[in-house]
Amino acid sequence: QLQLVESGGGLVQPGGSLRLSCAASGFTLDDYAIGWFRQAPGKERVGVLCISSKGDSVKGRFTISRDNAKNTVYLQMSSLKPEDTAVYYCAATLKQAMCVVRSYDIWGRGTQVTVSA
Numbered sequence: 001q002l003q004l005v006e007s008g009g010g011l012v013q014p015g016g017s018l019r020l021s022c023a024a025s026g027f028t029l030d031d032y033a034i035g036w037f038r039q040a041p042g043k044e045r046v047g048v049l050c051i052s053s054k055g056d057s058v059k060g061r062f063t064i065s066r067d068n069a070k071n072t073v074y075l076q077m078s079s080l081k082p083e084d085t086a087v088y089y090c091a092a093t094l095k096q097a098m099c100v101v102r103s104y105d106i107w108g109r110g111t112q113v114t115v116s117a
Contacts, residue, residue, distance in 0.1 A: 002026040002106050004090050009111030012080055016115070020075040022090030022108060030068050033097050035104055036075045038086035038113075045089065049075065050099035080115045087112050 035050035049064040057065040097103035
């Protein structure tokens with residue numbers, strides 16, 4: 001059974017940081033493109049950051065990275081804002097994919113991130 005399990009969400013103050021993890025089981029992430037997506041209340045799920053099977057990180061206010069040895073993907077979030085509040089999902093695909101929901105096949109159940117004072 002192919003599974004992705006997110007963890008690390010929670011309540012954080014504006015300007016704070018949080019690191020989300022996504023552990024894969026039933027398959028190895030080496031050959032997969034990986035993405036983090038988020039869905040705010042009442043809004044559609046949208047892409048946050050994605051990396052190809054060959055990529056190991058993309059850096060910015062949010063940084064996506066992978067550790068193939070641990071079969072885990074991370075999303076490091078900094079300078080968080082209230083508008084970053086959402087359920088965050090990780091996803092995987094064997095395809096060469098754009099960072100859009102329809103391109104990804106394997107999904108986790110999500111972890112809640114709330115940014116509030």
